[in-house]
Amino acid sequence: MKILWNDKIVDESEVKIDTEDRGYQFGDGIYEVIRIYNGLLYMEEEHLERFFRCADKIRLTLPFTKEEFSQRLHRFAEEVGIKNGRLYFQVTHGAAKPRLHSFPDPKEVVPVLTADIQEISRPMEKLTKGISGGIVTDKRWLHCDIKSISLLGNILALNEAQENGYDDAVLVRDGIVTEASSSNLWMVKDGVLYTHPDGELILPGITKIKVRQLANQLGFKLVEEPFTKEFIVEADEVFKTSSVAEVTPIISINGKNIGDGTPGTITKQLQKAYIDAIEETVKKM
Ligand SMILES: Cc1ncc(COP(=O)(O)O)c(C=O)c1O
Structure with a gap:
């Protein structure tokens, strides 16, 4: 290499x-x-x-x-x-x-x-079927906005989720949902999108910037305010975003189905808009 x-x-x-x-x-x-x-x-x-x-x-x-x-x-x-x-x-x-x-x-x-x-190729199986999430206490430091190579906190969180049988961690600090172990987290309730605001408690994702733009273009209301773990388990849809994971549906949390336990409609719309935006940019090259 x-x-x-x-x-x-x-x-x-x-x-x-x-x-x-x-x-x-x-x-x-x-x-x-x-x-x-x-x-x-x-x-x-x-x-x-x-x-x-x-x-x-x-x-x-x-x-x-x-x-x-x-x-x-x-x-x-x-x-x-x-x-x-x-x-x-x-x-x-x-x-x-x-x-x-x-x-x-x-x-x-x-x-x-x-x-x-x-x-690498696009994670098609995860994109179409979705993955499971498990709640893990966010014990990372308070500079999560720095894309530091010291990733032990994130690795421990992912490992804890996987040891409990889940694909990824839904990180919760003081009752508030922050992000996943290497992606930003989003949820949908009654047609409204929610995600944690940028700041020191999460990494301000580049995919998040794009998904925020796309959500606006598609006319979805987006609330960037802290929300609780009780709120996310009652969500209609949950997904995570990152450069590698793109828009990956999370179809259950701690074993409880999110919505009907399949990728949600808004999630699928954003997935499509995300890949369409990439194709558009590639065409303009
Ligand atoms: C903790 C964390 N949050 C969010 C993200 C998503 O960032 P991006 O969309 O820039 O890939 C990552 C990506 O590695 C991450 O490690």
């Missing part, structure tokens, strides 16, 4: 990461996942914007501008040549010696970028 390693494209066997890299030792880094459809890096601008915003939040000075970085990613995508897949990239604060908790002087460290592209 080819890796973009800082400004070079190399074979994965050539990559050398210092054992004192702050990403390796502290999880001190950020990442992004961009879906590639037909060679198009979908919503690239929004992903890069979030990436640069998150870099600021962790006091990481990126050694390139957004434009330079975009060119680098495009050169990489062209060389790899995968037309349908996902681009993963991360930047860490780099290696600082000796190991100290405090952020290193930006003049003394070089951030480390790595990226790879892997082929």
Whole structure:
């Protein structure tokens, strides 16, 4: 597999990461996942914007501008040549010696970028049949808006849901539904869409931006306010959104059917609108 390693494209066997890299030792880094459809890096601008915003939040000075970085990613995508897949990239604060908790002087460290592209296809079975959710207490930290490579909180939550026999976690903090383990969560009640507002308790999803636009275009009322776990279990429809999961229906929570236990009408309308929007953008390329 080819890796973009800082400004070079190399074979994965050539990559050398210092054992004192702050990403390796502290999880001190950020990442992004961009879906590639037909060679198009979908919503690239929004992903890069979030990436640069998150870099600021962790006091990481990126050694390139957004434009330079975009060119680098495009050169990489062209060389790899995968037309349908996902681009993963991360930047860490780099290696600082000796190991100290405090952020290193930006003049003394070089951030480390790595990226790879892997082929993936749309999760058709989950998109058509839906998945199950299980309520898990959201015990993550209070900077969930940072797309940090430290994902242990999310991994523990997913694992807890799966150990209980569910496909994904419906995270609940102080009685309020926040998001899923690696997606944003939405519900529908009496024709109205609900999702948790952006802020420090969830990751502001790029798919969420698109689904918000589509919901508006389709004329649905959308309420971005906190709602309770009692409210979501009584929902008519529930779904989750992410770059990889797209608009995935959640058809039961804690074993109780949502609606009639099949993907709901509004969910299906948004799924279609989402893929139509991608096809439109691909056509304009
Ligand atoms: C915790 C969390 N929330 C939401 C999302 C959805 O983000 P996006 O739509 O940008 O893929 C992700 C994606 O990885 C995530 O990890």
